[in-house]
Amino acid sequence: MAEPFVVFGASGSGSVPIEAALSLLELPYRVEESAPWEGQEAANRLAHINPLRQVPALALPTGELMTESAAILIWLADAYPNARLAPALTDARxxxxxxxxxxxxxxxxxxxxxxxxxxxxxxxxxxxxxxxxxxxxxxxxxxxxxxxxxxxxxxxxxxxxxxxxxxxxxxxxxxxxxxxxxxxxxxxxxxxxxxxxxxxxxxxxxxxxxxxxxxxx
Ligand SMILES: N[C@@H](CCC(=O)N[C@@H](CS)C(=O)NCC(=O)O)C(=O)O
Structure with missing residues (x-):
């Protein structure tokens, strides 16, 4: 079985729309709870994932890491077009x-x-x-x-x-x-x-x- 997606994030944070998209896409994923605002230690734990020590981040099944909520959401929608979570490249919208x-x-x-x-x-x-x-x-x-x-x-x-x-x-x-x-x-x-x-x-x-x-x- 393919490696699941791994979301770095926390409830109520910017990882929520990404987790919601993964749920709608019915893709296997797990969440690494990460709340950098909780203190220096929590922030530093994220440094190897995102040097800006921010969530959300997404590890793809290929091992590639993405940060930036908008980029991640657009990528997910484009990578799984059958779910129609974004207008296609040639769509007027x-x-x-x-x-x-x-x-x-x-x-x-x-x-x-x-x-x-x-x-x-x-x-x-x-x-x-x-x-x-x-x-x-x-x-x-x-x-x-x-x-x-x-x-x-x-x-x-x-x-x-x-x-x-x-x-x-x-x-x-x-x-x-x-x-x-x-x-x-x-x-x-x-x-x-x-x-x-x-x-x-x-x-x-x-x-x-x-x-x-x-x-x-
Ligand atoms: N441009 C980033 C912003 C991410 C961001 O601001 N995340 C907040 C949580 S919702 C965060 O990690 N804050 C901790 C900090 O900035 O130190 C994105 O769109 O993903």
């Missing part, structure tokens, strides 16, 4: 797919490097809360832009669920949280709720990003 995958990664996800730990760039501790609040405003503004420019169908890119839906359903749960997301991008609210409620992912969500009381904030 492909440019929008790539555009919004990169937008979530670079305009939104990247900001958490500072938001999670403002001391990385801001000296004065008394400025940290305001920095965080500004970053969350920026993230909300990005969701607003995305909502204003996408014309979703049942899912973000039309009638098929794609890895973009998994990505947005996960990242939109991070601060400033889903309530704000619904406010600024009302046209996307039903889509993420549909992904939350996808029966194929019910057990998965419970295990990896549960909808505990007050989760929407």
């Amino acid at each position: 492909r440019p929008a797919f790539l555009r919004w995958m990169m937008f979530v990664s670079s305009a939104i996800y990247a900001l958490y490097w500072i938001a999670d730990s403002p001391a990385r760039v801001i000296e004065r501790e008394e400025d940290h809360a305001a920095t965080r609040a500004r970053l969350f405003d920026r993230i909300a503004r990005c969701w607003e832009q995305m909502g204003a420019q996408l014309q979703p169908g049942k899912y973000l890119l039309g009638e098929d669920l794609s890895v973009l839906d998994l990505y947005v359903a996960t990242v939109s749960r991070w601060s400033p949280g889903r309530r704000r997301f619904y406010e600024v991008a009302p046209g996307l609210a039903d889509i993420v709720r549909r992904v939350d409620a996808d029966p194929r992912l019910a057990t998965f969500w419970t295990q990896r990003f549960p909808f505990t009381q007050g989760w929407e904030r």
Whole structure:
């Protein structure tokens, strides 16, 4: 039997959409629980996988290692096209797919490097809360832009669920949280709720990003 995929990640983290995609693809995988934010030791344990000491990372059955959530999601969708988790290369929706995958990664996800730990760039501790609040405003503004420019169908890119839906359903749960997301991008609210409620992912969500009381904030 082929080696399974190995996901380096943690519940509620950026590994969640990757794990969700692997589940939908019915591919064998295991998770190496890795939470670099828990301290220097945990971060250092990841260094041989990702020198930036970040999750997610994915070890492919060939032994090749991938980092970068958007790249991993796009690769998985393209490598297993029968599941239709991304528009094909020649599909008219492909440019929008790539555009919004990169937008979530670079305009939104990247900001958490500072938001999670403002001391990385801001000296004065008394400025940290305001920095965080500004970053969350920026993230909300990005969701607003995305909502204003996408014309979703049942899912973000039309009638098929794609890895973009998994990505947005996960990242939109991070601060400033889903309530704000619904406010600024009302046209996307039903889509993420549909992904939350996808029966194929019910057990998965419970295990990896549960909808505990007050989760929407
Ligand atoms: N560009 C990376 C960002 C990954 C990232 O920020 N991961 C967070 C967890 S969700 C992390 O590992 N944070 C710890 C740190 O940056 O030190 C990606 O898209 O995969």
